[in-house]
Ligand SMILES: [Zn+2]
């Protein structure tokens with residue numbers, strides 16, 4: 001059998017080169033033509049069928065193995081974030097307010113590396129591999145658009161497994177970390193508007209001040225969460241923005257609260273929605289005001305399939321040794337649009353430690369920091385893992 005890790009290490013220099021090109025040119029959202037161009041250039045000459053999506057810059061590249069078998073899906077997201085980069089790296093972003101701060105440039109490059117590795121052993125592959133190059137993970141639901149455009153029908157046969165990797169500086173470089181069951185949270189947005197009556201700030205009894213009511217809603221929601229939500233199936237609501245008023249001596253008519261809702265199960269997610277509706281409208285009613293609650297559903301919970309996760313762990317242990325694989329103690333409250341694929345296909349997302357060796361994992365700038373630096377050597381682990389997991393799944 002191919003030595004996946006050794007071959008991946010051989011691919012590292014060209015993978016680093018691609019990663020740095022992507023890093024200099026981050027693009028945000030679902031329309032990312034420069035990135036798509038760089039990926040297509042890197043895939044040139046490989047025996048792949050390229051399906052260029054039309055609603056987004058997504059690419060579904062297909063490798064048909066030399067032996068019959070099922071279809072497996074490997075995913076790398078390609079988008080950056082709308083934020084400045086302050087790393088001072090020689091290959092830092094050349095675009096103001098755009099940065100590859102979540103490491104998706106590493107994911108894309110690793111997936112290209114895996115496409116090269118698997119292409120080199122095409123004859124031995126018992127089935128078909130779909131490489132999903134996805135835009136718009138950072139809040140733009142790129143995965144959902146690719147699904148709607150027929151991602152799972154690309155080869156005519158629905159994939160029987162799916163695998164994604166996310167780099168993180170929370171873990172030492174090269175450590176593979178994953179868990180069965182919920183891996184990442186659902187993320188919905190809530191907007192509450194409290195409507196009272198405006199007036200002179202000196203005489204609140206002549207108007208209906210929405211600001212204390214909004215404040216009470218913030219606190220009452222936190223209390224309700226501690227009393228109504230199962231502590232073993234947790235949920236979080238954070239109001240990141242409160243907007244009301246213009247000056248010191250005017251009572252405004254309205255106050256708005258904007259927040260995020262996180263959960264690890266559909267049950268807790270639904271209960272959090274119910275708490276918001278019930279608490280906001282009833283606290284407002286207690287003060288003769290009105291509150292409207294609008295919830296914008298976002299990414300669902302990312303749930304790792306038990307059998308698939310066990311296979312990924314066993315594969316990683318075989319490739320890198322038991323000390324380089326660990327089971328995550330708890331899920332992460334962040335969210336991922338990979339969850340849309342996981343709702344359709346059994347599979348997993350693994351975290352790949354990418355903290356540079358001279359920094360302390362978890363205590364150095366993390367994903368989404370303007371200062372985050374990832375260890376590029378970890379990409380050899382990522383390439384090998386993508387390729388070996390696909391091969392194992394098809395052969396099982
Ligand atoms: Zn991110």
Ligand SMILES: [Zn+2]
Nearest residue numbers: 102104137166
């Ligand atoms: Zn990310």
